[in-house]
Amino acid sequence: xxxxxxxxxxxxxxxxxxxxxxxxxxxxxxxxxxxxxxxxxxxxxxxxxxxxxxxxxxxxxxxxxxxxxxxxxxxxxxxxxxxxxxxxxxxxxxxxxxxxxxxxxxxxxxxxxxxxxxxxxxxxxxxxxxxxxxxxxxxxxxxxxxxxxxxxxxxxxxxxxxxxxxxxxxxxxxxxxxxxxxxxxxxxxxxxxxxxxxxxxxxxxxxxxxxxxxxxxxxxxxxxxxxxxxxxxxxxxxxxxxxxxxxxxxxxxxxxxxxxxxxxxxxxxxxxxxxxxxxxxxxxxxxxxxxxxxxxxxxx
Amino acid sequence: xxxxxxxxxxxxxxxxxxxxxxxxxxxxxxxxxxxxxxxxxxxxxxxxxxxxxxxxxxxxxxxxxxxxxxxxxxxxxxxxxxxxxxxxxxxxxxxxxxxxxxxxxxxxxxxxxxxxxxxxxxxxxxxxxxxxxxxxxxxxxxxxxxxxxxxxxxxxxxxxxxxxxxxxxxxxxxxxxxxxxxxxxxxxxxxxxxxxxxxxxxxxxxxxxxxxxxxxxxxxxxxxxxxxxxxxxxxxxxxxxxxxxxxxxxxxxxxxxxxxxxxxxxxxxxxxxx
Numbered sequence: 001x002x003x004x005x006x007x008x009x010x011x012x013x014x015x016x017x018x019x020x021x022x023x024x025x026x027x028x029x030x031x032x033x034x035x036x037x038x039x040x041x042x043x044x045x046x047x048x049x050x051x052x053x054x055x056x057x058x059x060x061x062x063x064x065x066x067x068x069x070x071x072x073x074x075x076x077x078x079x080x081x082x083x084x085x086x087x088x089x090x091x092x093x094x095x096x097x098x099x100x101x102x103x104x105x106x107x108x109x110x111x112x113x114x115x116x117x118x119x120x121x122x123x124x125x126x127x128x129x130x131x132x133x134x135x136x137x138x139x140x141x142x143x144x145x146x147x148x149x150x151x152x153x154x155x156x157x158x159x160x161x162x163x164x165x166x167x168x169x170x171x172x173x174x175x176x177x178x179x180x181x182x183x184x185x186x187x188x189x190x191x192x193x194x195x196x197x198x199x200x201x202x203x204x205x206x207x208x209x210x211x212x213x214x215x216x217x218x219x220x221x222x223x224x225x226x227x228x229x230x231x232x233x234x235x236x237x238x239x240x241x242x243x244x245x246x247x248x249x250x251x252x253x254x255x256x257x258x259x260x261x262x263x264x265x266x267x268x269x270x271x272x273x274x275x276x277x278x279x280x281x282x283x284x285x286x287x288x289x290x291x292x293x294x295x296x297x298x299x300x
Numbered sequence: 301x302x303x304x305x306x307x308x309x310x311x312x313x314x315x316x317x318x319x320x321x322x323x324x325x326x327x328x329x330x331x332x333x334x335x336x337x338x339x340x341x342x343x344x345x346x347x348x349x350x351x352x353x354x355x356x357x358x359x360x361x362x363x364x365x366x367x368x369x370x371x372x373x374x375x376x377x378x379x380x381x382x383x384x385x386x387x388x389x390x391x392x393x394x395x396x397x398x399x400x401x402x403x404x405x406x407x408x409x410x411x412x413x414x415x416x417x418x419x420x421x422x423x424x425x426x427x428x429x430x431x432x433x434x435x436x437x438x439x440x441x442x443x444x445x446x447x448x449x450x451x452x453x454x455x456x457x458x459x460x461x462x463x464x465x466x467x468x469x470x471x472x473x474x475x476x477x478x479x480x481x482x483x484x485x486x487x488x489x490x491x492x493x494x495x496x497x498x499x500x501x502x503x504x505x506x507x508x509x510x511x512x513x514x515x516x517x518x519x520x521x522x523x524x525x526x527x528x529x530x531x532x533x534x535x536x537x538x539x540x541x542x543x544x545x546x547x548x549x550x551x552x553x554x555x556x557x558x559x560x561x562x563x564x565x566x567x568x569x570x571x572x573x574x
Contacts, residue, residue: 051398053574074400085395090314101307102399
C-alpha cells in the first residue's frame with residue numbers, strides 16, 4: 001500500500017499541557033480514515049501539525065514517500081479546518097480564484113468544483129451572504145480545487161442543521177467513491193461509522209486504537225431478548241457458558257456472547273427449553289458502545 | 301514574486317475599506333499639492349499664491365513635496381495594519397497556509413505590496429513635482445532640476461521603512477487597533493527616552509543615539525523644509541543653517557530597520573501556533 005501520511009512519535013506540548021502524546025500512525029492511499037476522539041483529545045492539533053500551522057514539539061511526520069517538503073506536499077492536499085475561513089467581502093468565485101493562485105492551479109476547475117458542492121448558481125454572491133452549510137460546502141469545493149490526493153476534513157458537520165449534515169456526508173461519500181483518500185476528524189461517532197473504513201481513536205492526545213472500524217473490538221455481538229417467562233430466561237442465560245454479562249432494562253434483556261452463536265441457533269435452543277421469545281435481535285456493538293468501552297478500559 | 305503581489309493586491313483591492321484608503325492616500329497629497337499651486341483669491345482682499353514664495357523652485361521643490369506628501373502615509377499605514385489584522389481575525393492566515401502558501405511567502409506577499417505601493421507613490425510624486433516645478437520654477441537648467449532628486453529616494457525608503465514597521469506591529473499584536481495604538485506609543489516613548497537622554501547625557505551623544513530610533517531615523521531622511529524656506533528669504537542669517545541633505549547613512553539606518561522588521565515578522569509567524 002502506498003503511504004500518504006506517516007506520523008512517528010509526534011508530541012505537542014502547550015506549556016504544561018500535552019495535547020498530543022507520542023502519536024504514531026500511517027494513512028494509506030484509497031481508504032477513508034476517521035480520527036475519533038472527544039473534544040480536546042488532540043485531533044485538530046495533530047492535523048494542525050501536519051498542515052504546517054502548528055509547530056511540533058517532538059517526533060516527526062512526512063507526506064507521501066518522504067522526499068517532498070511539507071510546503072510542496074500541501075499543494076497535493078486539500079484541507080478544511082473547524083470552520084470555513086474565507087474573505088467575507090469577496091464572492092465565492094473570487095475566493096476560489098485566490099486559492100487557485102495560492103495552489104498554483106488553473107482557474108478552469110472553479111466551476112466544476114462549485115457544481116460538485118451545488119453552489120454554482122451562487123458563485124457571484126459574496127461569502128458573507130452564505131449560510132453556514134453553504135460556507136462549509138464552499139470550503140470543500142476550495143479543498144478540491146487542486147484534485148488533491150488526500151482530503152482532510154476537521155469536524156465538517158459541526159454546527160450544521162440535519163439537512164446540511166446530510167448534504168456534507170453525501171458529498172464526502174461521493175468524493176470517497178472517486179478513490180480520493182479522506183481523513184475525517186470528528187467527535188461524532190456515527191459520522192465516522194457511516195463514512196469511514198479505518199479509524200484512529202484518540203483520548204487526551206494518546207492513541208487508543210488504529211485499524212479497521214469493524215475490527216475495533218473483538219466481540220461476538222449480543223442478543224436483545226424479550227420473553228413472557230423472563231425469570232426462567234434469565235436463569236438459563238446465567239447458567240449458560242455461551243454468555244458473559246447479562247443486562248436487564250425493564251422488559252428488555254441484553255445478553256453478551258462469549259463465543260459465536262447465530263440467532264436461529266439460540267432461538268432453537270430456547271424453544272427446546274420451553275421458552276418462547278417475543279423479541280430476538282442479534283446486534284454488534286455500535287461504534288459508540290465500542291468507543292466508550294475502549295475509553296473505559298483505558299481509564300481503569 | 302508577481303504571483304505573491306497579485307495575491308495581496310486581490311485581497312486589498314476587493315475590500316472596500318482598503319480600496320477607499322488606498323485611493324485617499326494617493327489622491328489627498330495631490331489635491332493639496334495642486335490646491336497649493338493655484339492662485340487663491342480671498343474675496344478680493346488679497347491673493348495667496350504660494351508659487352510666489354519660491355517654494356516651487358527647483359531644487360527646493362523636491363524637498364518640500366516629498367516632505368509634505370510623506371505626512372499622508374498614515375492612510376496606507378492603516379491599510380497595512382489591517383491587512384495583517386484581518387488575516388488573523390478572519391483566520392484566513394491559517395487557511396492560506398493550509399492551502400499551501402508558506403510562511404515566508406505570506407510575509408513576502410505583504411512586503412512586496414508595501415514596496416509596490418511605495419514605488420507607485422514615489423513615481424507619482426516625482427512626476428507631479430516635475431510638472432509643477434517646470435511650470436513655476438525660475439530655474440530650468442537640467443542640472444538644477446535634478447540636483448536634489450535624491451529626496452525621492454529618501455521618500456521611497458521612508459515609506460518602505462514605515463510600512464514595514466506597521467507590518468511588524470500588525471504581526472506582533474494581531475489587531476489593527478492595537479497596532480496603531482502601539483505605533484503612537486512608540487512615537488511618544490521615543491520622545492520621552494530622548495528627553496531623558498538629553499537630561500542625563502551630553503546633548504550630542506543623546507542626539508546621535510536618538511538618530512538610531514526607528515521613527516526618528518525615518519524622520520531624519522527628509523528634514524522639515526520650513527526653516528530652509530525661511531533661510532532662502534534671509535540668506536545672511538548664518539545661525540539658521542541646518543543640515544537638510546539626504547545622507548547615505550540615514551538611508552542605511554532605515555534600511556537596517558526595514559530588514560529587521562521583516563525578519564522579525566517572519567520569525568514571529570514561524571514560532572507561532574495558529
